[in-house]
Amino acid sequence: MKQLNIIYSFFVVLLLFVLVYLYVRLGDFELQAKKNIESVIIKNTSYFIENVEKNIKQHVKSNLYKSLKSNPQLRKELETNMGMLITPSFKYIYVLYRDSAGKYRYLLDGSKEEKGLFDMKFDIDTQAWDSVYLSKEKKIVTQDDVSSIWITTLYPIVYDGEVQGVIALDFSTSLFQYISKVLSPLKDIFLYVFVATFSLLVVILYQMFLQLKTKRESITDPLTKAYNRVYLRDLVEKINLYNYDVAMLDLDHFKKVNDNFGHDMGDYVLVNFVKLLQKSIRSKDIIIRFGGEEFLLFLYKEKKKESQATEVMQRVLKTVSQYNFVYENSSLQITCSAGLVKEAFKYNSVQQVIKKADERLYSAKSRGRNRIVESDISACVDRLSLGAVKQALDEERLLCHFQPIFTLSTKKIAKYEALVRLRGEGEKLYYPNQFLDTIEGTNVYRDLTKNVLEIVFEKIAEHQIAMSMNLNLSDIIDNSIYEMLIKELEASKSLAQFLTIELLEYESLANDILLDRIVAIKSYGVKIALDDFGSGYSNFSIFENLPIDIIKIDGSLVKNIDNSKTSYIIVESIARLAKRLGLVVIAEFVHSKAVLDVLEELDVRCGQGFYLGKPDILMPTGQ
Amino acid sequence: MAKYGVSVLKFFILLFIFTISLFASEQSAEKRVYASILKALFPEKTIVKVWSDKSEKGALFSKLDGVRVVAQKKDADILMIFGPEDIENCDKMIFANGYLVFRRSKGKAIGGFYWQKGRANLTFIKKNLEKEGIRLPKSLEKYVEDVE
Numbered sequence: 001m002k003q004l005n006i007i008y009s010f011f012v013v014l015l016l017f018v019l020v021y022l023y024v025r026l027g028d029f030e031l032q033a034k035k036n037i038e039s040v041i042i043k044n045t046s047y048f049i050e051n052v053e054k055n056i057k058q059h060v061k062s063n064l065y066k067s068l069k070s071n072p073q074l075r076k077e078l079e080t081n082m083g084m085l086i087t088p089s090f091k092y093i094y095v096l097y098r099d100s101a102g103k104y105r106y107l108l109d110g111s112k113e114e115k116g117l118f119d120m121k122f123d124i125d126t127q128a129w130d131s132v133y134l135s136k137e138k139k140i141v142t143q144d145d146v147s148s149i150w151i152t153t154l155y156p157i158v159y160d161g162e163v164q165g166v167i168a169l170d171f172s173t174s175l176f177q178y179i180s181k182v183l184s185p186l187k188d189i190f191l192y193v194f195v196a197t198f199s200l201l202v203v204i205l206y207q208m209f210l211q212l213k214t215k216r217e218s219i220t221d222p223l224t225k226a227y228n229r230v231y232l233r234d235l236v237e238k239i240n241l242y243n244y245d246v247a248m249l250d251l252d253h254f255k256k257v258n259d260n261f262g263h264d265m266g267d268y269v270l271v272n273f274v275k276l277l278q279k280s281i282r283s284k285d286i287i288i289r290f291g292g293e294e295f296l297l298f299l300y301k302e303k304k305k306e307s308q309a310t311e312v313m314q315r316v317l318k319t320v321s322q323y324n325f326v327y328e329n330s331s332l333q334i335t336c337s338a339g340l341v342k343e344a345f346k347y348n349s350v351q352q353v354i355k356k357a358d359e360r361l362y363s364a365k366s367r368g369r370n371r372i373v374e375s376d377i378s379a380c381v382d383r384l385s386l387g388a389v390k391q392a393l394d395e396e397r398l399l400c401h402f403q404p405i406f407t408l409s410t411k412k413i414a415k416y417e418a419l420v421r422l423r424g425e426g427e428k429l430y431y432p433n434q435f436l437d438t439i440e441g442t443n444v445y446r447d448l449t450k451n452v453l454e455i456v457f458e459k460i461a462e463h464q465i466a467m468s469m470n471l472n473l474s475d476i477i478d479n480s481i482y483e484m485l486i487k488e489l490e491a492s493k494s495l496a497q498f499l500t501i502e503l504l505e506y507e508s509l510a511n512d513i514l515l516d517r518i519v520a521i522k523s524y525g526v527k528i529a530l531d532d533f534g535s536g537y538s539n540f541s542i543f544e545n546l547p548i549d550i551i552k553i554d555g556s557l558v559k560n561i562d563n564s565k566t567s568y569i570i571v572e573s574i575a576r577l578a579k580r581l582g583l584v585v586i587a588e589f590v591h592s593k594a595v596l597d598v599l600e601e602l603d604v605r606c607g608q609g610f611y612l613g614k615p616d617i618l619m620p621t622g623q
Numbered sequence: 624m625a626k627y628g629v630s631v632l633k634f635f636i637l638l639f640i641f642t643i644s645l646f647a648s649e650q651s652a653e654k655r656v657y658a659s660i661l662k663a664l665f666p667e668k669t670i671v672k673v674w675s676d677k678s679e680k681g682a683l684f685s686k687l688d689g690v691r692v693v694a695q696k697k698d699a700d701i702l703m704i705f706g707p708e709d710i711e712n713c714d715k716m717i718f719a720n721g722y723l724v725f726r727r728s729k730g731k732a733i734g735g736f737y738w739q740k741g742r743a744n745l746t747f748i749k750k751n752l753e754k755e756g757i758r759l760p761k762s763l764e765k766y767v768e769d770v771e
Contacts, residue, residue, distance in 0.1 A: 092740045103765065114722060114739045121768055123744045146741040170740060 008208055015201055019194060026186065033182070041089075041171070042140060042153065048085050049138075049155040049167050052093070055081055056108075056157060056167075064157060064164040065097055068107050068118065075108060075118060082110025091149065091172035095157070096122060096129070097165045104129055107165050124168075132156050133163045148172060221289040223267055224274040232288050232296065239298065241345040241353065244286075245309035247297040248357035249277075249316070252335045252369040254293040261330050268327040269334060276323055280316040294361075296354065297338075313338050313372045321370060335370035337361060342374060346386050347442055348480075356440070376437035384435040389422065390444045392430075393451060397423040400455045401615035405468070405586055405608040408600050415466030415500065417608065418456045419615050420448070449475065450484050456499065457492040468500035470531060476503075476517050489524045497525030502552060504531050518546055529586070534574055543581055551578050555589025555609075562594040568602075575602050652743055656736055658687050660718065660745070663759050664733070665700060674699035676708045680720070704728060716755060729770050733757070746770065 059074055060067040068075050082093045094116060095108040104124055106116035116122055128141045132154045143149040150171045157165040219231035227235075251257075251273060258266040270293065277287050277295065284300035297316075299309040321335045339360025344353040364373040384392070392398060402416040422430040439445040449471070456467045475481045489496045501521065518528060529550035530542065534557045542548065553574055560567045571587070578585040587599050590609030599607055665671045672693045673684045680703065681692045693699050701716045702708075704724055710717050710731050717732045719725040725735030725746065733755060734747035747759060747767045759767065 094740075101765070111740065116739065121744075121746060122739065122742070123766075124742055143741070148741040 008204055011204065015197055019197055022193065029186070038151075045090075045153045045169055045171075046138065046155075048090070049153060049169055052082055052085070052167055053155060053157055056095070056165075062159055064107065064159065072118075079108050079110045082108060083112060084110075085169075086110065086112055089171055090169055092170040093168070094122075095165045095167050096124070098129070098133055102126065102130075128152075129154060129166055132166050136161075136163055143170075224270050224289055226274045226277075226287045226289045226295065228289055229291075232290070235286070235288075235298070236350040239350060241347070241350065242303060243301055244344060245299040245301055245307050245340065245342045246344050246350075246353045246357050247299060247309065247313055247338050247340045247372075248290065248354065248361040249295045249297060249336050249338045250361055250365070251293040252337055252365070254334070257332065257334065261327070261332065265325075265327050265330060265332075269325050269332075272323070272325055273320065273334075273336070276319050277316060280319045281312055285312070290354075296357070307342050309340055309342055310372065310374065313340055317370065317372065337364035337369045338372045339364055340372050340374035352442070376440075384422065384430055386439055386442060386444060389435045389439050389448070392422045392424075393444065393447055398448065398451050398455075399423060399617060400452060400459075401617055402459070402467075403608060403615040404613035405606050406612050408596070408604060408607050413465070413613075414606055415468055415498075416459075417502070417615075418452060418459070418467055418469045420452050443480075446478075446480050446484060449481055450488065453485065453488045457488065457495050460495045460498045461492075464498070466498045466500065468502050468529060470502045470504055473503050473514065476514055476521075482517055485521065489521065489526065493524060499525075500527040500529050500550065502529040502531040502550075515546060522547060532588075534570060540577075543583075548583060550584040550586060552586045552588055552608075553604075558587045558589045558595060558599070558609075559591060561598045562592070568598065571599075571604070572602050575604050579603075653736075654683065654687065656743060656745060657684065659763065660734070660736065661687065661690060661701070663763050664716070664718075664757060666760075668700065672698055672700045673703055674701075674715075675703040675705065677703075677705040677720075680705060704732070734766075 056064070056078060059078060068078075082095075085093055092109075092111040092114075094106060094111060096104040097107050099105055103121050104126065106118055106120050106122060108118075109116040125141065125145075128139060132139050133156070136156050136158055138156070139154045141152045141154065143152055152171070153169045155167040155169075156163045157167060219227055219234070221228040251269070254266070254269070257269055274287060274289075274295070277297070281287065281297065282300060286298040288296040288298070290296045297313075299307075299312055301307045301309065317336060317338065321333065323333070325332050325334065339357040339362070341347075341353050341357045341360065344350075347353045347356065360373040360376070363376070364371050367373065399421050400418040401421055402418055404413045405415050405417060406412065407414045420432055422435060424430060436445075439448065452469055456469050459465075460467050471481075471485075476485075489499075522528060527549040528547065529552055530548055531552045532554040533551045535554035551574065553571055557567050557570050557574075561571055575585050584606065585604050586606040586608060587595075587604045588608050590596050590599065590607040590611050592611055595609070596607060596611060661671050661673070669689060671690050673681075673690055674693050674696050675681045675684060684690050684703065685692045696702060696713070696715060699715055701718055702710070702713065703718055703720055704710060705720045706724070707727075710728055713731070717728060719728045719732040719735035720737065721735075722737040722739055722744075725732065725737055729735070729748055731751070732748065733751045734745070736743070736745050738744070745763075745766045747763065748770045749767050750769070752759065752767065
């Protein structure tokens with residue numbers, strides 16, 4: 001469609017040039033034709049006038065005025081001769097002289113109409129006539145102020161170097177009209193070409209206008225006039241993430257606006273919120289209504305220049321919070337929260353960036369609203385950058401520590417949990433909270449997961465013992481990670497039965513795709529565990545929706561079980577629930593003998609913690 | 624059909640423009656001339672009463688500032704003659720309009736205004752001006768003639 005518009009535009013411009021060219025050429029042609037005809041006529045005129053002068057001079061040898069005044073018969077004869085030149089084109093021919101007062105008076109008049117009498121005053125353009133008297137030269141005067149006359153030729157009658165009269169020949173406008181008539185067919189052709197071309201032009205322009213209008217409407221939210229998701233879909237295809245930071249914005253407590261003031265007020269707030277956004281951002285920034293009261297901002301960033309996204313977002317939040325929304329006698333103030341992602345180019349896709357911005361938006365909400373969150377963890381943590389993690393992977397500085405998980409009844413190691421670490425450029429070890437957030441959603445994250453899986457399978461093969469590793473539930477949803485996982489399982493089919501995948505962040509996700517994928521993973525003999533169960537938003541319906549084998553009770557419940565009645569009751573309930581569901585229970589954070597004793601009393605199957613065994617780089621070989 | 628329509632439209636537009644411009648230019652020139660003439664002939668009068676033998680021209684005079692067109696000759700300050708009006712026994716000031724009228728009435732008329740060869744011509748007759756005791760402003764003196 002875009003290319004079609006360019007072609008249309010090219011033709012439109014071409015047509016315009018053709019029209020202008022034709023117009024100019026025809027104008028030139030008309031002018032030239034008129035000039036040519038004029039010159040021919042003037043040439044003929046000169047011939048006639050010279051004959052008139054010759055005729056007068058044949059009869060009057062000197063003193064023109066006196067000779068003519070004293071001889072009316074001569075005047076009549078000369079006027080008759082002059083009158084023979086009168087045609088529809090040569091309208092008037094006459095001879096005037098200038099009297100002592102500077103007035104022009106008739107000497108002779110060969111005209112058939114409106115004949116002037118001898119010595120009668122005639123009001124003419126004295127300036128032109130005076131110049132003929134002065135120069136003694138022939139003169140052509142275009143009569144713009146005389147309606148029925150086109151041009152007048154003035155010719156001096158000179159006796160002894162003195163002008164004693166001026167012959168005037170007036171051309172009627174009929175000659176001019178004749179010239180126009182000659183040119184008329186050409187003008188008509190031009191007119192038809194012009195009308196046809198112009199009509200075509202109008203049709204094309206109208207079509208382009210309709211296309212643009214339809215396109216504009218399809219990509220614009222009808223309420224706020226911001227771009228909509230259709231536009232986002234196109235934008236995702238072509239945007240260069242090196243040029244943009246991305247922010248997700250949401251109006252705080254907007255539902256209350258609708259509930260308390262009605263939807264009209266809600267709409268009014270949304271419309272004016274977008275206007276405030278437009279005022280606060282820069283011309284190259286893009287606003288998209290992502291959903292209800294959620295807006296995406298693509299904040300332009302010039303290459304090699306410092307990002308101004310934070311300043312822009314701060315301006316947005318300040319402007320919105322200071323604005324008083326007044327609608328039908330109701331007024332309210334509202335704030336907004338934002339999640340900001342800088343260096344968006346580090347992410348795999350725009351979708352990943354939007355997801356990250358959304359997560360940070362919710363982080364901003366949970367931290368009290370009316371704020372911008374642009375990082376995932378506290379700044380005081382010594383974090384590794386994406387590049388540093390990638391370099392560590394390239395230089396094979398990834399390793400796993402293994403923490404034993406014991407069967408409490410036998411005190412034997414049932415399996416190990418693989419815990420990922422990165423070795424710094426020195427010997428310093430980096431833990432997951434120092435780099436996982438940074439690489440989440442990137443290819444580096446997928447590569448890291450792949451490396452961990454390879455290490456785990458290597459250790460399983462080496463020791464023929466069960467191992468578990470952590471994955472986010474969202475990793476299973478992610479196509480690239482899931483495909484990699486299946487590929488690795490396929491490659492180590494015989495070892496897959498020793499693998500347990502511990503799922504994190506499972507509370508908000510459960511759908512058919514996920515279920516299918518977990519079933520597919522389990523088909524290799526892999527066991528599925530829910531990590532950190534009992535904290536956060538643990539949802540019991542997960543047991544209904546997903547085929548779970550193991551529950552790992554969150555350490556925060558286990559660590560106080562020996563002196564907190566509440567923790568005791570919760571753990572007891574979870575253990576009983578798991579038993580009824582036929583699931584294996586593992587208690588984390590077993591840090592003392594007292595805790596271990598209580599877990600044994602509650603018949604918890606397995607335990608893991610510093611009291612039983614710390615994570616270590618070396619694989620233990622015995623109990 | 625479209626071709627015919629365009630041609631007809633073009634013809635009428637050109638005709639309209641030509642007629643309007645021609646008529647407008649002559650009319651506005653006439654108005655200016657008549658306004659000057661009446662002001663010069665009756666410098667003291669705030670309202671000059673004009674009678675004309677041509678009703679269409681009456682409309683033109685009525686548009687001039689300080690001019691009222693009257694129906695009876697006896698009520699008029701000046702008679703504007705355009706046709707073969709009998710002026711022999713008339714004691715009112717007469718102004719001739721048109722070349723032939725001017726030539727015919729030069730014994731009685733104070734002056735004449737006419738179009739000759741497409742040019743506006745104005746002439747005041749000296750002896751008739753003196754008879755009426757009228758002294759023209761300097762700007763119009765060049766139009767005063769000894770007409771026999």
